[in-house]
Amino acid sequence: MRRPVVDVNGLQYSYPDGTQALRGVNFHLEAGEAVALLGANGSGKTTFALHINGLLRGRGSVSVCGMEVEPRSLALVRRKVGMVFQDADSQLFMPSVLEDVTFGLLNQGLSSEDACERARVALRQTGMAGAETRAPHHLSAGEKRRVALAGILALDPEILVLDEPTTYLDPPGQRALADLLRALPQAKILITHDVPFAHATCSRAVFFHDGAVVAEGPVEAVAARFGWGLAAR
Amino acid sequence: MIHRRAAGAKLAVAAVFLVTVATAHRHLLALSAGWLVVLVSGVLVAKLPVGGIVSRTAAVLPFSALFALFSWMEGFPQTALGLMVKSYLSALVVLLLVATTPLPELVRTLESARAPQFLLMVVQFLYRYIFVVVEEAVNMRTAAAMRGGLRFQAAAGALATLFARSYSRAEHIHRAMIARGFQGHFRSMATGTLAAGDVIFAFTAGALPLLVRTLGEVLL
Numbered sequence: 001m002r003r004p005v006v007d008v009n010g011l012q013y014s015y016p017d018g019t020q021a022l023r024g025v026n027f028h029l030e031a032g033e034a035v036a037l038l039g040a041n042g043s044g045k046t047t048f049a050l051h052i053n054g055l056l057r058g059r060g061s062v063s064v065c066g067m068e069v070e071p072r073s074l075a076l077v078r079r080k081v082g083m084v085f086q087d088a089d090s091q092l093f094m095p096s097v098l099e100d101v102t103f104g105l106l107n108q109g110l111s112s113e114d115a116c117e118r119a120r121v122a123l124r125q126t127g128m129a130g131a132e133t134r135a136p137h138h139l140s141a142g143e144k145r146r147v148a149l150a151g152i153l154a155l156d157p158e159i160l161v162l163d164e165p166t167t168y169l170d171p172p173g174q175r176a177l178a179d180l181l182r183a184l185p186q187a188k189i190l191i192t193h194d195v196p197f198a199h200a201t202c203s204r205a206v207f208f209h210d211g212a213v214v215a216e217g218p219v220e221a222v223a224a225r226f227g228w229g230l231a232a233r
Numbered sequence: 234m235i236h237r238r239a240a241g242a243k244l245a246v247a248a249v250f251l252v253t254v255a256t257a258h259r260h261l262l263a264l265s266a267g268w269l270v271v272l273v274s275g276v277l278v279a280k281l282p283v284g285g286i287v288s289r290t291a292a293v294l295p296f297s298a299l300f301a302l303f304s305w306m307e308g309f310p311q312t313a314l315g316l317m318v319k320s321y322l323s324a325l326v327v328l329l330l331v332a333t334t335p336l337p338e339l340v341r342t343l344e345s346a347r348a349p350q351f352l353l354m355v356v357q358f359l360y361r362y363i364f365v366v367v368e369e370a371v372n373m374r375t376a377a378a379m380r381g382g383l384r385f386q387a388a389a390g391a392l393a394t395l396f397a398r399s400y401s402r403a404e405h406i407h408r409a410m411i412a413r414g415f416q417g418h419f420r421s422m423a424t425g426t427l428a429a430g431d432v433i434f435a436f437t438a439g440a441l442p443l444l445v446r447t448l449g450e451v452l453l
Contacts, residue, residue, distance in 0.1 A: 055408050075414070083412045089365050090405035095337040095357055102422060107414030112422040133335070137364040151413065 005031050005065050005080075005159055005187045006052060013047060013058030021047040022058060023211040029159070034181070034188040036198035036219055038228060039208030045191045046086065048208070049161050052189070053081040065158060079108065082157030086164045086191075088144035091151065092136035097128070100136060101151045108155070115154075122154035123147070127176060141168035149177075153184075160184065163191045195223045235279040235333045240342040242431035246438040247330045253442040254322050258315075260453045265318045267445035272325050275438075279333050286328055293324040336360050341421050350418060362402070370395055 006029035013022040021044050029035055037045040050056040052064060054074045062069040064077045085091045094100035098119055105115035123129050126146040136144060145168055152160065160181075166174045178200045181188060192198050198205060198219050205222040207215040215222050223229050235243070250268075257264055276286050297320035301313035331339070340353050373391050427435075 050408070053412055055412060075416075078412060078414055081412075083409075085405065085409055085412075087402075087405060090402055091409040093358065093361055093406050093409065095340065095361055096335075099337055099422065103410075103415075104413030106420035106422065107416065115422065135361075137361065155413065 003031055003066075004028050006189070007061075007063045008048075008051070009061045011048070011051060011058050011060035011062060013051065013056060021211050022051075024060070025211070025213055027206065027213065029187050029189060031158070031187055032185060033204065034190065034202040036202040036205040037189060037191045037208060038193070038195070038198065038205050038223060038226075043208040044211040045208050046163055047211075049083065049163060049189060049191055052159070052161060053078050053083055055083075079155070080158045081161060082152035082155050082159070082186075083161040084145075084148050084152050084163060084165060086167070088141070088148040088168075089136075091148040092139075092144055095135060096132070097123070097134050097136060097139070097147050098132035100147065101154050104151060104155045118154045118156075119150070122150040125153055125180065126150040142170060142173050145169060146173075146177075158186055160186045160188045161191075162188065164193070165190060166192065166194045166197050195219065195228050198223070235275065235329075238333075238434045239427050239431040240334045240338040241346075241427055242435040243330055243334055244339070244342055244346070245435045247326050249439040250326045250442045251323055253446055254319055254326070257319075257446055260449050261311075261315050261318060263453055264446055264449045265322060267449060268322055268442055269325075271441045271445060272322070272329060275329050279329065281329075281332055286325070286332065290321060290325045290328055293320050296320075344419075344421050354419060358406075362399075365402070366395065366399055369398060 006027065008025060008027040011022050011025040011027075012020070014020045025044070025048055027048070037048070039045050047056065051058055051062050051069070054062075054069045054071075054077055057069075065080045067073045067077055067080075069077050092100050094103055098116065101119035101122055102112075102115040105118055106112070110118070120129070120132070123131065126149050128143065128146050128150055131139070131143065131147065136147065139147065145165065149162070149165070162181075165177060165181075169177060174194075174197060178197060181190075181201045188201070190198060190202055202219055204216065205219040206213050207222050207226055215225055220229065254265075254268060273283060273287070276283050294317065297317050301316045304310075304313040304316060336357075340357055344350065344353055370391075373395065377387060377391065
């Protein structure tokens with residue numbers, strides 16, 4: 001049996017305005033496994049994902065690679081979990097592509113040379129080689145997403161969390177991303193509304209409704225149960 | 234040619250230029266004409282549009298005019314004129330520097346020169362997100378125009394929305410930063426060393442404003 005890399009039990013979270021976003025979520029992810037988080041907008045998928053690297057803290061337990069997510073373990077947890085956010089513009093905050101991709105590596109204490117080397121490899125992986133000196137605001141929306149992914153892949157995390165990774169990607173870009181994700185050895189959590197993409201990349205789906213997990217199983221079966229099936233598109 | 238030179242060399246030349254201009258008092262108008270010739274030559278060598286650069290530099294004048302007006306009213310017309318001339322020339326120096334140096338390179342060089350990091354962080358974020366905020370504003374204006382135009386009350390509401398969106402974006406950026414290990418200060422990449430050509434450029438170009446001033450003070 002593979003070891004669990006993410007283990008969440010009874011997670012509850014309310015936003016400061018009192019809105020209860022998570023109502024006792026249980027979730028488990030094994031090493032190398034890819035799981036799609038499905039569910040309507042506002043069902044709690046992103047809020048849940050933000051707990052995995054401690055960006056939000058709720059009640060219940062969240063452990064990553066055997067470490068409980070708490071203030072003293074946050075630095076280590078964040079090395080294990082790489083998160084690609086929904087809005088690439090918020091993720092690409094440095095003035096050039098290379099500087100953005102090296103941002104996390106420099107924070108890990110790598111030298112400039114090593115950071116640049118790893119950043120270039122990650123940019124090649126995501127099909128963005130040659131964009132090193134470009135300014136993020138000059139990139140197309142699809143290119144921004146690929147650079148944002150490169151910034152995370154360069155860190156070589158054990159778990160990848162991708163929030164709506166196919167947004168703004170054209171069909172060839174989506175296929176390339178699906179191929180890349182399938183080839184990556186990391187455990188993956190994909191938050192998406194794109195059922196064919198989830199089907200192509202994930203072995204399992206978890207369906208969120210009103211802050212709780214209401215179903216889990218094979219992607220197609222879970223999607224079909226809530227009228228999200230492939231045929232519905 | 235100027236574009237290829239290291240940011241450090243250009244920054245040193247700009248600093249010499251600014252100090253030389255700021256500390257000049259005698260024969261200011263004649264000296265300024267000489268400096269203007271040097272700067273316009275720099276603009277031409279850099280293959281930048283002279284008209285565009287010279288006119289955009291004038292954007293600084295309304296601000297300096299306010300202080301010049303006070304000096305004039307206090308009975309110091311020479312000081313007022315000097316203020317206008319110096320501010321224009323200084324702005325031209327900075328514009329030439331910024332127009333020939335990629336901002337990331339300039340920020341890294343300023344950082345290695347131990348400029349305040351907080352200030353550099355603000356400049357960096359401003360440069361990165363001003364385009365995003367402007368794009369959002371343009372989109373909102375287009376959306377309003379398609380529904381009959383933006384009246385004063387709606388414009389105020391749009392401005393508030395834009396502020397709220399920018400605030401929310403700042404929170405998202407902060408999250409993205411700490412998710413990648415940010416712990417309060419930027420670790421920048423090492424800046425390149427100066428090549429022989431950069432050193433020659435720094436000494437040659439840096440000598441020009443001093444030469445103009447020395448010649449002017451000796452000959453006039």
